[in-house]
Amino acid sequence: MGKIIVTGASGHLGTSAIRHLLDLGVQASNIVGVVRDKAKGTALADLGIELRLGDYDNAASLPSAFEGGEKLLFVSASSMDNTLRVRQHSAVVEAARNAGIKHIAYTGFAFPEKMTIGLENVHMATEYMIRTTGIDYTFLRNGFYLELLVNEGTAAAVEAGTVISAAPTGKMNYVTRDNLARAAAVVLTGEGHANKIYELTAAEPFSYDEYAAVLAEVSGKLVVHKALPAPEAVSAMVSAGVPEGGAGFMVHVVDAAIENGEFGTPSNDLVNLIGDAYTPLKAAVEAAIKG
Ligand SMILES: NC(=O)c1ccc[n+]([C@@H]2O[C@H](COP(=O)([O-])OP(=O)(O)OC[C@H]3O[C@@H](n4cnc5c(N)ncnc54)[C@H](OP(=O)(O)O)[C@@H]3O)[C@@H](O)[C@H]2O)c1
Incomplete structure (x- = not known):
């Protein structure tokens, strides 16, 4: 099995997703955490996770970050500038394609077609970018954090x-961030999630x-x-x-x-993915x- 690469590994969702990957039996040696600053990943390094530097604002940093990856958990950027985020995300998608990633799980936004708050545009744009690559995808459309x-x-x-x-x-329809991280780990370790869209809400x-x-x-x-x-x-x-x-x-x-x-809008997708962990x-x- 190739490596699972997790971006945003220094953040709440990325760190939690890595912990759930370990909990679901993935060897630490098969997980790579991508961070902008290795000092922020010391807790993960202590768990045996390889840390690599990668910055969405620096496309040149991404090929080495994604090298040898089979699956990518792509955690959306945290900037409040949605136009900038589209550019950051396109750098990630292009690098994933060029690195030969076989499956991208992307953390988007639940029911984006129904939303009018602005954030939905970044996530729909990113989903369409991912579709342009032809790579298998899973769109983890995260609800707002409880x-x-x-x-x-x-x-x-x-x-x-x-x-x-x-x-x-x-x-x-808010849900806990830890539950969303669990869902990402379940998708990355299970079968049957290629080219699926999950609305991860209550x-x-x-x-x-x-x-x-x-x-x-x-x-x-x-x-x-x-x-x-x-x-x-x-x-x-x-x-x-x-x-x-x-x-x-x-x-x-x-x-x-x-x-x-x-x-x-309710959905059973999260409960169906994580069961009793909900x-x-x-x-x-x-x-x-x-x-
Ligand atoms: N569903 C919701 O209610 C909700 C709420 C807030 C945010 N979000 C979205 O969900 C994402 C994950 O949530 P979270 O709670 O884990 O957020 P978080 O704790 O702020 O973590 C964001 C992660 O993204 C990384 N990052 C940001 N800009 C980057 C860049 N240019 N290049 C590389 N990495 C970058 C951060 O790295 P650093 O540690 O170096 O900053 C951090 O690891 C957020 O980034 C945002 O897109 C969702």
């Missing part, structure tokens, strides 16, 4: 007794009301959802410590799309609050 909601700030929301949003009724999307109810149930405290007009929701988040740019994006872009039904909302909240 960690956007359920994170180190969750305990504070419980203490305050309120979840603030600008989406009174819309639903979210099977049962939930509203902010339902999220607040889960917080209340798990914590045993009174927690309610307050839907505010967008400007007030931004102000409330900024007062709670969220940077203004981030609060604006979450309210004006994400909550608006949630209310528009764009994040409400983390439902309540379990994620329990882990965040109770540790």
Whole structure:
């Protein structure tokens, strides 16, 4: 078996995917982690993972990073500049083709054809680039990370007794990043995934009301959802410590799309891929609050 090359290996998803590859029985010697800075990959190096330097902004760095690879887990770039990301991604796809990679698993965005928030354009463009190569692909269309909601700030929301949003009724199909990493590892180690598209979202999307109810149930405290007009929701988040740019994006872009039904589409693809490893909302909240 040739090597599995994982880009973005220093990031949350890439590191987690490598850990799941090991868990699924892949030998460390068959995995390569591509990083921009080897100092960020020391935890992986300690696990016996070979680290190679590769920068999407430097096409000349990619041939040696991808050499000898059979499969590529291509983790999308993290720049906020979507036009730049298309150029970065095209460098990766071209290098994968030239290196003779046989299968590209690409981490995109769930239900991109239904979305209007802008990120979908990068991911659809990248999927089409990958199709131009004729290489087998699996499009891992990742849902939004549940960690956007359920994170180190969750305990504070419980203490305050309120979840603030600008989406009174819309639903979210968010899933944990670790579950998405598991799905990538399952695809890379299993059969039958060539030229498949997986919409990796929750099977049962939930509203902010339902999220607040889960917080209340798990914590045993009174927690309610307050839907505010967008400007007030931004102000409330900024007062709670969220940077203004981030609060604006979450309210004006994400909550608006949630209310528009764009994040409400369910899928069983993730559950079908990872089975019992799937983390439902309540379990994620329990882990965040109770540790
Ligand atoms: N589904 C969602 O809700 C969601 C949310 C946020 C992001 N995303 C997307 O999913 C990707 C993975 O998520 P994550 O949580 O693992 O993000 P992350 O922790 O920020 O990791 C991003 C990884 O991409 C690498 N990278 C960025 N630009 C690069 C470049 N020019 N050349 C080579 N590597 C580059 C980073 O390297 P360095 O360590 O050197 O920076 C890092 O390893 C993100 O990059 C983004 O495209 C999805």
